[in-house]
Amino acid sequence: MDFTLYTAGTPNGWKISIALEELKFKYRAKSVDLSGDEQKEAWFLSLNPNGKIPVLVDHTKDDLPVFESGAILLYLADQDPQEQLLPKAVPERxxxxxxxxxxxxxxxxxxxxxNAFLRYLPGEYKVATERFISETERLYTVLEKQLENRLWLAADRFTVADIAFFPWVYMHDYCGISVAKRPNLAAWIQRMLDRPAVLRGLDVPSKNPITSARGDPKKMEELVELARKKQMCSLML
Ligand SMILES: N[C@@H](CCC(=O)N[C@@H](CS)C(=O)NCC(=O)O)C(=O)O
Structure with missing residues (x-):
């Protein structure tokens, strides 16, 4: 295995670093400067015509580029003969x-x-903001219900489904969502954080900004302000 991960400190990027760490695959992480629009440069578009991170390049397959975080998770899971993150058998798969x-x-x-409407364009588009709040809250309730009497989201073990959801749920408070009244989800977050590979993946390509701002409203506001200044509205999607 020999991979390069083009990434940035955002949830879709963390999905892939977490999967790589879990699978113990050899990789190097290359940081892409989203605020400088490096992801729209010709060299990057040749890897992902959609101009977004993450992209995984497989050097053992003629430098094959794979984009879209869900597709990358499937690609990585299918390289693992032990099927640790994705069973091949139906119905689990x-x-x-x-x-x-x-x-x-x-x-x-x-x-x-x-995130974009609430944190970067506050008060400007009330109806749209309310729609995204209610839909996100609804989806968190779906997760809370799914985790009733079970440890992991999709199977009786940790899988790529947990990896895909986790980085977004991890930054719930940055997006104004609370898990205080969602005990199953809160317990699942803790289970995820108990995994050393998850912690390592969250710190790629550099120390996780949400982790350091967590629990400190002033720091969290500073982080939002920095993101706003860099016009990162579209960056955290
Ligand atoms: N559906 C894509 C979304 C990728 C995405 O939105 N990436 C963001 C960062 S998390 C990005 O590169 N934004 C830069 C831009 O939109 O120019 C995936 O899951 O890979």
Missing amino acids: AKVLSWLFLQMAALGPMQGQL
Whole structure:
């Protein structure tokens, strides 16, 4: 295994560093400067025509570039003969894929838009903001219910579905969402944080900004202000 991960300190990037750390695959992380629009430069577009991180390049397959975090998670999971993150057998595989696709199609885009409207354009688009709040809250309730009497989201073990949801749920407070009344979700977050590979993945490509601001409203506000100044509205999606 020999990979390069083009990434930045955002949830979709952390999904992939967490998976790589969990699988113990050899990789180097290259930081892409989103605020400088490096992801829209020709060299990057040749890897991902959509101009967004993450991109994984597989050097053992003629430098094959893989983009879209869900596709990368599947690619990595399928390279692992032990099937640690994604069982090949039906029905387990179908269950994991269902939750993985729910994250990709719903929670990621909804919470990403919520983040942009609530934190970077506050008070400007009330109806849109309310829509993204209610949809994100609804999805958190779906997760809370799913985690009733179970440890992991999609199977009786940790899978790519947990990895896909975690970085977004991890930054819930940055997006104004609370897990205080969601005990199953809070316990799942702690289970995820108990995994050393998850902690390592969250600190790629550099120390996690949410971790250091957590629990300190002033620091969190400073982080939002910095993101706003850099016009990062579209960056955290
Ligand atoms: N659906 C894509 C979303 C990727 C995405 O939105 N990446 C953001 C950072 S998390 C990005 O690169 N934003 C820069 C831009 O939009 O120019 C995935 O899951 O990989």
